[in-house]
Amino acid sequence: MSPILDPETIVLITGANQGLGYECVKKLAAEQSNYRIIIGSRDIVKGQAAASNVTKIANNTSIEAVQLDVISDESINAAVNLIESKYHRLDVLFNNAGIMFVTESTPRAEFRKILETNTIGATCVTEAFVPLLTKAGCPRLLFMSSGLGSLTLTTLPFSPYYGYDFKAYSTSKAAVNMIGLLYAKQLRKSGFKVNLVDPGFRQTNLNGFHNEGGDPAGGALEACRLITDASADGQHGSFAATEGPVPW
Template identity: 30%
Template sequence: MEKVVLVTGANSGIGLALCERLLTEDSQLLLCLACRNMKRAEDARSALLTSHINAHIDLLHLDVGSVQSVLAAAQELKARYNRIDFLYLNAGIMPNPQVDVKALFKGLFSRNVINMFATAEGLLTQQDRLNSDGLQEVFATNLFGHFLLHRGHSAQKWDGTLQLLQGLFSSVICPGLVMTNLTYGILPSFFWTLIMPIMWLIRIFTNTFTLTPYNGAEALHWLFVQNSESLDPRAKYHSLTSGLGKNYTQPQQMDIDEQMSEILYSKLLELEKVVRKKQSEGNVDK
């Protein structure tokens, strides 16, 4: 039986690199690219089919920053597939990122240079805003939209009540520092030309500089071939690349505040009820 795999934000960067790696690992899987821009999704599908001629690749329109789009996509998924084996919540945004150039050059010549690039602490800012649903755009896209999608595809209505299916496993990954279109858009191209040799040199001293989308997808690919029941739900799985270019995955325990996690989950459930009610009322008005 073929595995069904859904990847959000699959048309470029780590998402597209992951799709390529998954098809190389298992050419028989059914791969669904869930993307906001369907033209780019079509291009990604064509690129994948060039190297994997017989691959089974579906497309799904999904804007995780829109409640209406997420709920519609969840219904479409239920209609198409009787199950989803792997759900990769990869899509994300960083709107209007700005770099503190003074802090950048100061950090380049300090002992903090590795940490600066690895975390962007004190280096990057972004301009968030409200979306059409009245939610902060970054929160809606990077967190809440994926929460709704996960809830939507993993739930069924029995006797009029919503119940979660059993047997779900969830893992968190960190791709490391990866250069993608999003990253390259932060600074003018000549800046990257100047500092890229420095970044490749720094990678000799730190394994978090994965740099390429292929390397950044290492932990995502690694999880695909693992026994889900053996994974640690409290661990974050890091994509790492050695100075010699060897890719590997390493778990690191997350500092989890259980009480805070429960509160967050409860708040998300409450918010889900609110947005679903608004969507229902909007549909009735139409």
């Protein structure tokens, strides 16, 4: 089937009822017209509340929510079916949903829960939505990563990430980087733009609103730049922050 060319850009951001995903929704809503932004939220009530709040600042942009739990295949498939029935395609998928801390008392349980959400969840969501993305004129696929997932930055004493030891979270993001690269290689010939984003250390619910974190809005800049770049020669296969490329 030929790609669908339409003035409306349809964007799905997982885990976007709060945190950096929500910051991306707000920025896109305020700056972009003819966008339809879909907030993926595990709790649909929270997703709908977030959509209602953002609608107040929207610039000719439509905001809605869909129930989407990235660790549930049933929820993922239901979201795919809903978006396909309403819009027949998806222009942008941003795998943003993630967790950093859990209450599990053993390393095995901690690793299992964090990787299930951050890595396996993002992979399963991507697999499910690739057919709808293929129908877009310029499909964009983004993954929320982190400097904590950089092997290079983890080993450099002068790196801002050197002093942190979040084994499960860092491992999950290093794995996300590999997943993103594999999709970049797989989907390049289909016209996809696949990239990974390091938002920097931001003060959000993910890290308990750590007082050393920067302005959450700053964490949305690079992601939104990539979301809105529909050029044929746009960035592809990168791991980058607002300041520039991030070492793998």
